[in-house]
Amino acid sequence: MLNAADDLLVEQGFAATTIEGIATRAGVAKQTIYRWWKSKVDILLDALADDAREALAWAEPAGTPSEDLTAHLHRVGAFFGEPAGQVFQALLGHAQLDKDTAVALREGFLLEQRERDAAGLGALVERHVGEAPDRETVDRLVDLLLGPVHYRILVLGGPVDDALVEATARAVLEEAAG
Amino acid sequence: MLNAADDLLVEQGFAATTIEGIATRAGVAKQTIYRWWKSKVDILLDALADDAREALAWAEPAGTPSEDLTAHLHRVGAFFGEPAGQVFQALLGHAQLDKDTAVALREGFLLEQRERDAAGLGALVERHVGEAPDRETVDRLVDLLLGPVHYRILVLGGPVDDALVEATARAVLEEAAG
Amino acid sequence: MLNAADDLLVEQGFAATTIEGIATRAGVAKQTIYRWWKSKVDILLDALADDAREALAWAEPAGTPSEDLTAHLHRVGAFFGEPAGQVFQALLGHAQLDKDTAVALREGFLLEQRERDAAGLGALVERHVGEAPDRETVDRLVDLLLGPVHYRILVLGGPVDDALVEATARAVLEEAAG
């Protein structure tokens, strides 16, 4: 069922991903879907949870902090090209239109992801400057880090290029070094 | 008609803003709407164009570059609380779900706005470092500048706070200074 | 649309006559049906009104009162074999299960039909005994006349035979003669 939803979204887009369509595709009755989820958003959230956790995870240190940071940003940029990333993008889009979706997405995914990002970036900054930044600082740094890439993709709809990634990484490390 | 669309969107949200609803509210026949616009997205784009141009304009220099930059960012953050900002947010959201909307929004609004932002930030950077940056650099700086605020609002759904604005402005000016 | 309903009822029976089926058969959208009727019972009532009026009409005198009476009873018996009669039978059946149907059938058809029957039988009795019976008496005579045939068909499900028709006619005329 989650696969059917995923596939339909990637193939046909969010609007054409109807509950009836998912049911048909999955060879399942509509009622069965309603038994487990209350909307297609709910289904996609479930589909997202597994995939995205992994795709947006912070890798183990493999080079200098700067290198690791740019690598992570590139991974984030690439994520939006994958199926799970398209689901994420669709849910983000729908969250702008519907408060319930916004809340569900926040609580079902974004808050956790924020924690992972804070932990990942916090550790990286500690490696860089020698001491762990406090939580408020880390939060701010996460926004500085992820904002430009998301802006490029979600608002401008453009690809993420090296120059932006490097400038962003540089800005974050400088700000962290204070 | 544009007012009816605007009002409905602010009062009821994007999904409940139907063409039938706009027609009823405006005391107009559905067909009359279809004569001028091909979808509700088109109507909202029209409604957005006027309002947002002004609300997101760059003000004349009024203080140090740093002060002007933080002031502009605060204005951007506040914009999303206004009716026009909600229309913008809805269109941005829908653009994630629908390619046609993405194209229309880009061509009908975002590209122009990008020009205004590049011009505004370019001039400010020139004031700050004494010479005008080239276009590629300005583009990168615009992403660095606007990304974090948009990320906070669109992805996290949270308010924009002073610390983030200041850190962002600082990062942009340092990056501009090289 | 009425034809589609009629046809389906005769071919498939009452339960299989669904609004979706009628819509499909008539090449029409479901909503169009709901615009004009609020249920399939309503549609069938409309379909009945035209056809049955004529089929259950009292013919002009053509023989002795007794002959005319048996002829009419035979016509009533035959009516249930025709499409309109099957619609009537189905509506009568459903009226036993649903108060709204009972009321609608009564007001949309039976009361009128009762008037026609009272007028027809009243005139016949007047021919037979020389004076017009009062309304209460006619009503009672109508029940005596139509009861046995309906009982045979609706309760026993059997055909109407000559002996019953003749006995009924005889009983009615004797009762009328006092």
Add this chain to the structure above:
Amino acid sequence: MLNAADDLLVEQGFAATTIEGIATRAGVAKQTIYRWWKSKVDILLDALADDAREALAWAEPAGTPSEDLTAHLHRVGAFFGEPAGQVFQALLGHAQLDKDTAVALREGFLLEQRERDAAGLGALVERHVGEAPDRETVDRLVDLLLGPVHYRILVLGGPVDDALVEATARAVLEEAAG
């Protein structure tokens, strides 16, 4: 379970008497019901069999044949106001809509009842005219006797009044006396 079905039918009507509802009301699993009956009609038939047999029984002679006949007709009329009578009416109604129900009702109840009616009326006629009528005649008399009352109740939905009952009884006895 039979009680649950009965109660639901009287309280909520035939359509609202669902197998799910009966199961819930009886604190039983749907499957358990399907083990014993193949439809709600089957359940109601079972529920009917006991009650109606008694309610529609012919009483011992207690007065003149005419008095006994009107008394029986009144009892028949009153029966439709009782719970068992409502079940009978519902089954009769459904039998008009569904051939299987018609057959089941006939074989499960009506044929037996017909025998009882023929025996009861036959005996009464014998008391009245001194000799036992043959079976064909009795059948015809039963139709003459029960038709008007059923017509009043099932078709017109009205109450049975004294005048009708007396006229019917008179007509039957005269026809029997021939």
Add this chain to the structure above:
DNA sequence: GCCTAATCGAGACGGTACGTCATGTCTTTAG
């Protein structure tokens, strides 16, 4: 000042998807 023609409101139409209900079959769980 009249008359064509464009434009408007109203709303019917064929569709698609919605979310709900009951069906009859089936599997799982607990006594």
Add this chain to the structure above:
DNA sequence: CTAAAGACATGACGTACCGTCTCGATTAGGC
């Protein structure tokens, strides 16, 4: 080993909008 609980595929329900399509009625503007 039975029976409760309830998941499942199916299919109709009645509703909401979609975008297209006639309809008059009402304005204009060109004669």
